[in-house]
Amino acid sequence: MPRSKNAVASRARRKKILRQTKGNYLGRKNMLTVAKGTLDKGLGYAYRDRRRKKGEFRSLWIRRINAGVRQYDMSYSEFIGKLSKKGIALNRKTLADLAMNHPDAFRAIVEKVKQ
DSSP, rough: OOOOHHHHHHHHHHHHHHHTTOOOOOOGGTTHHHHHHHHHHHHHHHHHHHHHHHHHHHHHHHHHHHHHTTTOOOHHHHHHHHHHHOOOOOHHHHHHHHHOHHEEEEEEEEHHHHO
């Protein structure tokens, strides 16, 4: 009995890998063994950076809040400490948005915290 190679499934697996590496440079997009390594590495970076992105945004928000608070002679840590003592439950994303786009509202929050 002849050996069954299942060419349909094999080709589909190869095509799937090559489709995912579309846009890469030279052999990384069309040589299967090179493309496999590229794909594995790329998917690993994507997984890592989806998590890293959260920390990067948090640090961006902290920098924006700090810049906004410094105008009112406070430090970021002092502001956050007083904010939690006053029981004002605004997250850093919201505070950063207020500091950037709505300075009057942000000033009102800072004044409330300073009292």
